[in-house]
Amino acid sequence: MPSLKRPHVVIRGVTKRFQVGDGEVEALGRIEATIEGGAFVCLIGASGCGKSTLLRIVAGFEEPTTGEVLVDGKPVSAPGSDRGMVFQDYALFPWMTVRQNIGFGPRQRQLPRKEVDEIADEFVKLVGLEQAANRYPSQLSGGMKQRVAIARVLANHANILLMDEPFGALDALTREQLQRELLQIWARTRVTVIFVTHSVEEAALLADRLLVMSAGPGRIVADIAVDLPRPRDVSSPEFNAVRRELARRLTSHMAPARALEPVS
């Protein structure tokens, strides 16, 4: 009964144009979407389709040219601690230890030191980094860094997790493990996740809703619900069906573009 679920993020008529030299590039056409609280939504599309731009607009890092983004009914005007961004390149503060990075948000809220430490320790534990709590980011592996980045936004009470190809730079094994951990964290915290990826496999594994985007200008071309039970069996025929459907949607919108290219 989706009507009972509250709309958490509403993207209303968002467009984005970038100034490039003398001309303008239309990065996003009109985007309309409503994302419910606690949903795990994947934005998927080829590179250049504007999926990262859309995510950055939701985060408040960029302003839409027209339209607006509403979070809990209020329009987004700037970055805020309710929306936690997890970047592909981690963006951890290199001069802070794991614990200090995770405690950064609570510290900005001027909480007493003891409370900051308690929150930091709680979230260090959530992502299983007790052994590395006093290490600096330069002493961590990619997977550990991304765990810190996730813990850092959750420790700051983010109830929307914005993830911009967060596992793109990781090796396959670490990626699988982090995908599993992310799903566990999501199940436990029930935060809303908007996850940008270009991997069909990853999107089918994680999301309960897929927004397929296509480029020139960026727009949402398909909205697919994924009802597969979790944990998902990637070798099951049902999973394969989702994957095939998703791949078809992605490529069907690339085909006309390819046809326009000169045959040489």
Next chain:
Amino acid sequence: MSEQATALPDATQSMPEAPSAARRRGRIAERVRSIALGVGFPLVLILLWDRAVAITGTRLVPSPREVAVMMYDFSFGGVYDDAFSATILTHIWKSMTRVYGGFFLAALIGIPLGLMIGRIRILRQLLDPTINLLRPIPVTAWLPLSMIFFGLGPNAAIFLVFLGAFYPILLNTIFGVRSVDVRLFEAAAMLGCSGSAMFREVVFPASLPAIFNGLRIAHGFAWILIVVGEMTGVPTGLGSVIMDGRTLSRTDLVVTGMIVIGVCGFVTDRIIVLISNRLLRWSPQHHA
């Protein structure tokens, strides 16, 4: 320097595992070699200097032995018992107050100004051309004006040291701020950091490696400029000792002053490196 460079790979791996005895022996041998080479080279230079003076028979350049005697008298007295005997600490102290007066003043103004110029575009547009216009002017060219502004005395010296130390600190700080990954500002903003907290929590620590590079260069300049600064007619200080040595044609005193400045600069530079290694232990690139 080199022993820290070789220790770096271990530091980054730093799994809780004791280094084997063989590895520790290897590191000690490396360290001994590094010190032997570093100390050996100046000893060879002194030997060449001694031979060159002996072979040419010059009276204009003192031999290492004469300088050593002068150094002893300058430190403890009892040889010449003149105006310079046993006055080394007074001169070092006076010079240090000027070196560090100018240096800290430069850091105190240069770092905050650099952070703001790096971060605030309108300030950059306002000040950048002026800074780049003033920067190429040699500090020595300011000497006449500084004597008019500050008169004969220590303040003119402090001003000259300040001028020399200011630009490296300012420019490195600006460079440091400009090269901070924008993502870090975005990450901080989304975690609820803004305004002056952004300067304190992100801009400053993120620029610290570049700031320390600037401080180190500026600190070297400060010691270089002390001789120029103390040309402005102050009675004490290592620069004035050298100037006195020149007017009295006492080259042993001149060389003694040079060596003391060199040693002071060296020791204090090591202290700065120690402090920066401690504060920047998070930075894998910065164990110089």
